[in-house]
Amino acid sequence: MPGQDRLKRDIIDRGLCSSCGMCVGLCPYIKTAGDMVRVINPCGLAEGACYSVCPKVSLDLREMDLAVFGREREDQALGVVREIYFARAGENRAAKAQYGGVASALAAFALKEGMVTGMALAGGGVLCPRPVLARTVDEVNGCAGSKYTAVPSLAVLNRALREGMSGLGLVGRPCQIAAARKAQAGNLAGDQFSNPQAVGMALGLFCFWSLSPDFYRFAFRRVKGEEMVRMDIPLEGPVVETNSGNCRWQLEEIRPFIKKPCSLCFDSTSEWADLSVGSTEFDPSWNTLIVRSDKGRELVDLALRRGAIEIAQYPEERLPLLRRAALNKKMRVLGLPEFEDGKPGFPVVGRYREQIEAQWGGVNQ
Ligand SMILES: Cc1cc2nc3c(=O)[nH]c(=O)nc-3n(C[C@H](O)[C@H](O)[C@H](O)COP(=O)(O)OP(=O)(O)OC[C@H]3O[C@@H](n4cnc5c(N)ncnc54)[C@H](O)[C@@H]3O)c2cc1C
Structure with missing residues (x-):
């Protein structure tokens, strides 16, 4: 895998960086300024983890499904889905929570139960968000609420791992979940860079785009x-x-004001997260919660038993709406004149277009 030089040339200089922050904590010569990721000095190395963990290069959808879940997706729109619910936080809902507060409630619960040692989050105010490594429930709750800029919150993840922490978690946008998974799985990032301890729990957000400051x-x-x-x-x-x-x-x-890398992004529901959390587009006091992995199921079961969250049946009639929104985004990306399978900025989609068409007949059905 190439290194910093190519990351700068292929991604950062072309405005394709989604500001996930994953490369930042890996390299002393890559820094953030607000929502921007910048190379401040050449490192001189021909190869680097910074390139291999970038979610905007060599993101092979099929390989990711296999690496994270051990199987390919059945649902071409939403990815690997075990269950889907409406959900909301129990009585300890974070005061600043965006909707039902499920993301904060699950992050806080995972921390309290020792399932993770810290959570990489986006804290600060709406106007001046910043990466935070939360280690207490109060710190998690202090980060509640959506910041619609691309906070490079993963900058704190690798820094903490380098400082000797392990079993960390994160709440992140889809690009951040993809980056963290690439770092975790050696076959995706190149064996020499893999770190199975990188992610103890990945809570993904629905995200159709973020805005420039x-x-x-x-x-x-x-x-x-x-x-x-x-x-x-x-x-x-x-x-x-x-x-x-x-x-x-x-x-x-x-x-x-929509950021360019978001317009090219294929994933609006954090398809490689253990659990994905979004709005319901229906009732702002609830969230949509997708359970994707065994680990996610375990966290939800325990959180339900202890009253940290509650769930309700996902209304059947809403599922086609959610699928259509996710599919439309994918088909828009596939239809862009500059789209090229696996070109920097775009994922490796392989047979995806045919699979979408076979399953759903394409868009606008
Ligand atoms: C840029 C962006 C765009 C989004 N677009 C959509 C959308 O189109 N449709 C939809 O259904 N949902 C979208 N969401 C998700 C939605 O806004 C809520 O975050 C989600 O439903 C969880 O709600 P909650 O009440 O559980 O959140 P809370 O309990 O308030 O927790 C929110 C969590 O999100 C983290 N966070 C906040 N801002 C960011 C950020 N910029 N980057 C990374 N992490 C962050 C915080 O650290 C916190 O842990 C988007 C979120 C973001 C950040």
Whole structure:
């Protein structure tokens, strides 16, 4: 696998970096500035883990399914799915939680039960998010709430591993889950770089795109300098809450702020996570929860028994809507004129297009 030089040339300089942060903690010469990942000095090495863990290169969908779950997906839209629920936090819901608070509740619970030693999260405020390695329930709860910029929160993961911690967890966007899985599985990252201890628990978020920080400069003018305390992107359009009210936009107005790597991303539901958490697009006090792995199932079962979360049946009529949203994103990427299988910025899709068409008849069905 190539190294830092190619990472810079193929990904960073072409604006394809999704700011997951995975390469940052690996290398002293790669740093973050806000949501940007930058090479500050050449390392001089021909090969490097920074390239092999990048989710924007050589991300082979079939290989990932096999490495993470030991089997290929049956559902071409959502990936490997064991169960799907509506879920919400139990009585200790984080005050700042975005929706049902399931991501924070499960992260806090995994930490409390000793299933992980720390959780890589995105903390800070909406306007100035930052990577945090949370080691207590209070620290997890302090990170609750969605920050719609691409916080490179994995920067803290490798740093902690280098400092001797193991069995860490993360809550992350789909690109972050992919990066962490690549780092974990030797056959994906090149044996010399693999670290099976890298991920003790991967809690993935649904994410269709993140925004460049320019959005906040734009929003700041619209809210006339008031503090932005929360942001959400419901179907009616993006909304920012300030202490004196809400400011709402049409989706089209904020489209120019969507980051380029997000427009090229194939995965909107964190397909390689142990558990994926998203909105319900229906009831903001609940989340959608997808159980994907044995480890995820174990965490959910224990959390249910101890009252950390509760679940309800996923309404059958909503499943086609979720699948269509995920499929449309995939088909958009496959339909881009610049799409080339496995080219930097795009995943290795192999027979995916035919599989999608065979299963769902393509998009807009
Ligand atoms: C950029 C972005 C886009 C999203 N787009 C969608 C979407 O289109 N559809 C949908 O259903 N859901 C989307 N989500 C997920 C949604 O906003 C909630 O995070 C999710 O439903 C969990 O809700 P919760 O109440 O359990 O979260 P909480 O309990 O509040 O926990 C949120 C967790 O997310 C982490 N986090 C916050 N911001 C970031 C970030 N930028 N990068 C990495 N981790 C972060 C925090 O550390 C925290 O652990 C998106 C999230 C992000 C960050």
